[in-house]
Amino acid sequence: MKKKMSLPMQILIALVAGIAVGLVCYFGGFADITTNYLKPFGDIFVNLLKFIVVPVVLLSMIDGIISMNDMRKVGSVGVKTVVYFLCTTAIACVIGLVFANIFNGAGLFPVLDAASAEYEAKEFGGFMSTLVAIFPTNMWKSFTDANMLQVIVISLFLGGSILAAGERAKLCRDFVSSAYAVIEQLMSFIISLAPIGVFTYMAWVVATQGSEVLVSLLLVIVCAYLGYIVHAVVVYSLSAKIFVGMSPVKFFKGAFAAMIFAFTSTSSAATLPVSKECAAELGAEDDIASFVLPLGSTINMDGTAIYQCV
Structure with missing residues (x-):
């Protein structure tokens, strides 16, 4: 029986093919074809991912909390997760600043004309106002706005309440498990379309932006990507080796599909369904992954931290 090609390999082939098609369209002078006829399919795929993100986060976190069956375990995992995220983000900031200062000190960054640039920053209301804002006043509005921090808070409260209710919440437990199983099937179907999304988006980006953007800001991009790689x-x-005892090669091979899709979609939230699939293949406990990954897609922005510092 012929073995089916793995999703990461399909995505990689789609990525290379998209770049090739994009270059042909760019140098051939018909980039409009990618904008009018290819990008819409990429938009449809990303829309499907965004559509499923809220139910995935909501149901996976509630299901993860219920599966742990102990709020003390939930609290323990939550504290460890947040501490780890804070540490990795701090390290990312340091790496970004180190590379940025090296490149800037060597005079490698382009000097931009900022005479006509205007930007008025919004006033920061302080930590307390930010804290208040993550607690929703309207659950449905949080869902429709895809406010992921509020969705996470809702999940924590609902999951904790189901645990606290005990046997009286058996119907809710069964409903969450059943609904999550349905969402997982839907998620698998949408993820199977990832090569199409990657191909169409890469072809559009390369065809419309070509080498101009890359050349003008090449050293800035190189600086940022050096930070990402390091x-x-x-x-x-080190995290994979120290905390799990897993070979880094095995870890990156297992996470490849999520990494490639995050690269092409530039969206942590949209990549969440793919990340869940990768975590399952790497052997992560489902209840832990269901709880940790939605948090990571919302508050653990290491790449963004490096980018902002650069």
Whole structure:
């Protein structure tokens, strides 16, 4: 029986094919074809991912909390997760600043004309106002706005309440498990379309932006990507080895599909369904992954931290 090609390999082939098609369209002068006829399919795929993100986060976190069956375990995992995220983000900031200062000190960054640039920053209301804002006043509005921090808070309260209710909440437990099983099937179907999304988006990006953007900001991009590579190789390799005893090669091979899709979609939230699939294949406990991954897609922005510092 012929073995089916793995999703990461399909995505990689789609990525290379998209770049090739994009270059042909860029140099051939018909980039409009990718904008009018390819990008819409990528948009449809990303829309499907965004559509499923809220139910995935809501149901996976509630199901994860219920599966742990102990709020003390939930609290323990939550504290460890947040502490780990804070540490990796701090390391990412340091890496970004180190590389940025090296490049800037060597005079490698382009000097931009900021005379006509205007930007008025919004006033920061302080930590307490930010804290208040993550607690929703309207559950449905949190869902429709896809406010992921509020969705996470809702999940924590609902999951904790189901645990506290005990046997009286058996119907809710069964409903969450059943609904999550349905969402998982839907998620698998949408993820199977990832190569199409990657191909169409890469072809559009390369065809419309070509080499101009890359050339003008090449050294800035190089600086940022050096930071990404160092952070991924050092921090994530050590994390996999120290905390799980897993070979870094095995970890990156297992996470490849999520990494490639995050690269092409530039969205942590949209990548969440793919990340869940990768976590399952790597052997992560489902209840822990269901709880940790939604948190990570919302508050653990290491790549963004490096990018902002650069």
